Amino acid sequence: MPVAKGTSLDPARTREGILAAATGLLYRHGLDGVGVSELCRAVGASKETLYRHFGSKDGLIAAVLEERSARVTHWIAEAATAAGPRPADRLAAVFDALGEWYAEPDFRGCAIVNAATQRHADPARAIAATHLGRYLTMLGDIAADAEAADPGLLARQLLMLLEGATVVADHHDTATAAADAKAAALALLATAAPTRKQAP
């Protein structure tokens, strides 16, 4: 409960606060499951402030999705690079990170893909496309380092495992999804790059 009436913090701080609170609410309740008034009450901001910062509800949604896409992909990429140089280790780390995410109590699937599903018009769908593109780039790096015969193909297949695991974890089987997907991903990697051993 920082601010009182007039603001002491700079507007950028206000904007970030709205963004952070809206991210959770829109994810949990769905884009159409929470109204702007309710959003403002939970955020602790007035409608006027929200609309000055984001222009419209869709503007707020777009900002939320862009920020979340950047943060999530960065988090996954960090987990991968922290696992060391070996492609198999990096790939395993990606799915281990997903497993932590799936285990969170209010896991609800991929927020960006979910949003694109709920909005058939442009903004959300475009963001989802670039979001998947970011994943594909990261997986493509792993595939290339593993000297896969067709790194692009392997990356697209790994992306399907990643998104499929997320869907299955959301709608069917939360417990084993990440581990199952990890095993499948490592099997695909081994099949696509049989020449590479773990020589130093």
Added chain:
Amino acid sequence: MPVAKGTSLDPARTREGILAAATGLLYRHGLDGVGVSELCRAVGASKETLYRHFGSKDGLIAAVLEERSARVTHWIAEAATAAGPRPADRLAAVFDALGEWYAEPDFRGCAIVNAATQRHADPARAIAATHLGRYLTMLGDIAADAEAADPGLLARQLLMLLEGATVVADHHDTATAAADAKAAALALLATAAPTRKQAP
């Protein structure tokens, strides 16, 4: 445009007509993207008729999803059994069928999973869970026939590929999704059941 005012057809026929028309509209526009009034106009039925048959919009949605789940899974299973006795052929046929689906001009992802994403309350999510369960059963049969070391694991991995391919085809890369997923599925099958050849 069969019926005029009073009905000559039996109520079951009316119900089926509403169901069929609503299936397409709700899929294309999303569950919240089309109102009941618009739905009635497109269907050619009055609100009173719709509400007598389905009770509520959610009741209509549930009926649409149940019917679609049964029809889709039956269609995929038919494609698999028509491909012959060999597990690899049946698995390939599944993803070939998915490829036909992805290529349809108004493909929008899996209607049941999409609906479950849009509705955080019970009915749609429960239907999605049983829908994935049906897929899992079919894939489990293939895995078992292939004498996979762990048929349940393989089936869950294949399910992720199926759902992941659908997500990717919807939001990123429609063209190669099915073929990429098919190759990955066959590779997983070969890895999980290396003993089995195609002896007669």
Added chain:
DNA sequence: GCACGATCGAACCGATCGGTACGACCCCCT
């Protein structure tokens, strides 16, 4: 031949939606 059941079309309801307007407040800067 007549009542019954299914249907239509349109009016209607309260609720809620996204978005705007306004007066009051308070902090920062000059």
Added chain:
DNA sequence: AGGGGGTCGTACCGATCGGTTCGATCGTGC
């Protein structure tokens, strides 16, 4: 000291939503 900008809270707007009701209509089975 004082003014301007960011904010709050609330009231308000038109539109639309899901759902109900009602009179008129028409085919079918008794």
